[in-house]
Amino acid sequence: MAGLTIDRVSKRFGDYEALSNVSINVADGEFLAVLGPSGCGKTTLLRMVAGFEKVTDGRIIIGGETMSTPERNLPPEKRRVGIVFQNYALWPHMTVAENVGYSLKVAKVSRAERDRRVAEALSLVNLTGYGDRRPANLSGGQRQRVALARCLVSAPSLVLFDEPLANLDVHLRAAMEDEFADFHKRTGTTIVYITHDQAEAMALADRIAVMDEGRLAQLAPPRELYREPANEMVASFISQGIILPADVLTAAEAGHCRVRVLGHEVLVRCRPDESPRAAAKLCCRSPELEAVGPSEDGIPVAIKRVVYQGGRARVELSPVERPDLNLHLEQADPVTLVAGVEARVRIRTGWLIPEARNAP
Numbered sequence: 001m002a003g004l005t006i007d008r009v010s011k012r013f014g015d016y017e018a019l020s021n022v023s024i025n026v027a028d029g030e031f032l033a034v035l036g037p038s039g040c041g042k043t044t045l046l047r048m049v050a051g052f053e054k055v056t057d058g059r060i061i062i063g064g065e066t067m068s069t070p071e072r073n074l075p076p077e078k079r080r081v082g083i084v085f086q087n088y089a090l091w092p093h094m095t096v097a098e099n100v101g102y103s104l105k106v107a108k109v110s111r112a113e114r115d116r117r118v119a120e121a122l123s124l125v126n127l128t129g130y131g132d133r134r135p136a137n138l139s140g141g142q143r144q145r146v147a148l149a150r151c152l153v154s155a156p157s158l159v160l161f162d163e164p165l166a167n168l169d170v171h172l173r174a175a176m177e178d179e180f181a182d183f184h185k186r187t188g189t190t191i192v193y194i195t196h197d198q199a200e201a202m203a204l205a206d207r208i209a210v211m212d213e214g215r216l217a218q219l220a221p222p223r224e225l226y227r228e229p230a231n232e233m234v235a236s237f238i239s240q241g242i243i244l245p246a247d248v249l250t251a252a253e254a255g256h257c258r259v260r261v262l263g264h265e266v267l268v269r270c271r272p273d274e275s276p277r278a279a280a281k282l283c284c285r286s287p288e289l290e291a292v293g294p295s296e297d298g299i300p301v302a303i304k305r306v307v308y309q310g311g312r313a314r315v316e317l318s319p320v321e322r323p324d325l326n327l328h329l330e331q332a333d334p335v336t337l338v339a340g341v342e343a344r345v346r347i348r349t350g351w352l353i354p355e356a357r358n359a360p
């Protein structure tokens with residue numbers, strides 16, 4: 001297996017810049033998810049790593065070998081990059097083993113060598129013994145594993161997944177997430193996994209690259225993305241962060257500072273270089289908000305919607321004095337908050353979003 005370096009890569013289609021100066025280092029054996037809303041440039045990045053698309057600027061290095069520069073683009077078949085697509089069409093008239101071994105047959109690899117490599121690939125995806133079956137006699141998850149084996153049979157140095165679970169139902173998705181995580185643990189394959197589903201990215205990846213309009217917004221492990229988003233886009237995209245206006249009252253001390261938010265002082269987490277400033281932004285997660293009693297010190301809010309979710313409810317609300325702001329929290333059973341009434345809410349803590357000039 002091999003690492004991947006995406007070094008200051010840009011891609012223009014005519015006048016349109018689909019990717020701007022993106023740099024990502026993927027370590028040997030790492031599982032990297034590339035996450036972002038539709039149109040942010042995920043697929044373009046994947047196509048350039050695979051060699052289907054040329055870079056306009058920058059370079060791509062796989063396993064120490066430069067694969068793409070504006071002057072030179074090594075073709076896909078010379079890159080040893082495997083791809084698992086969303087539409088993993090298998091040939092229905094071929095057996096599982098024939099599907100997996102097809103590329104070797106085309107490459108005129110000998111029968112014995114082919115059988116050995118097909119058996120090895122099927123074993124890597126836990127499908128030993130399934131070689132003689134037809135795709136029609138497999139479950140959706142097993143078919144996806146055949147597609148993975150088909151890509152592994154050519155011993156790729158890097159495997160790219162392009163939204164592989166987007167077409168599957170919710171139960172199968174969860175099962176396949178486990179399969180992929182297990183596969184990665186067993187084989188140590190370097191993986192780049194494209195998705196727009198943040199729960200999937202969080203469940204699987206060592207680190208997540210969040211893309212926004214062709215730029216890398218943040219590259220960090222899942223917990224850091226959740227707890228310390230680098231900017232407003234990441235804060236609101238990951239787990240529906242609540243963004244609130246805040247004034248910073250004190251400089252950072254031991255990772256915290258005091259802010260005034262909606263008329264209340266709160267001690268929040270922050271970067272070590274924070275100092276007092278006005279018009280800052282605070283990111284709160286729903287567990288950081290709590291409903292308090294009517295006589296307690298809290299922000300007066302109007303409850304807009306209560307959605308019971310089994311054991312707890314998602315409560316959507318707005319501050320009485322700032323009806324333009326949307327907040328949400330979770331209340332465990334017994335759910336007492338109801339839509340249409342006023343209540344009080346306390347912000348326990350949050351993350352002070354760094355000023356734009358400090359963002360990476």
Ligand SMILES: Nc1ncnc2c1ncn2[C@@H]1O[C@H](COP(=O)(O)OP(=O)(O)OP(=O)(O)O)[C@@H](O)[C@H]1O
Nearest residue numbers: 013016018036037038039040041042043044045196
């Ligand atoms: N061949 C092309 N010519 C012109 N524009 C393109 C081309 N390919 C992609 N784009 C544009 O580049 C931008 C990024 O597209 P890309 O497919 O990489 O996004 P994405 O993040 O993968 O989106 P999705 O999740 O919807 O697949 C889009 O605005 C798209 O219209």
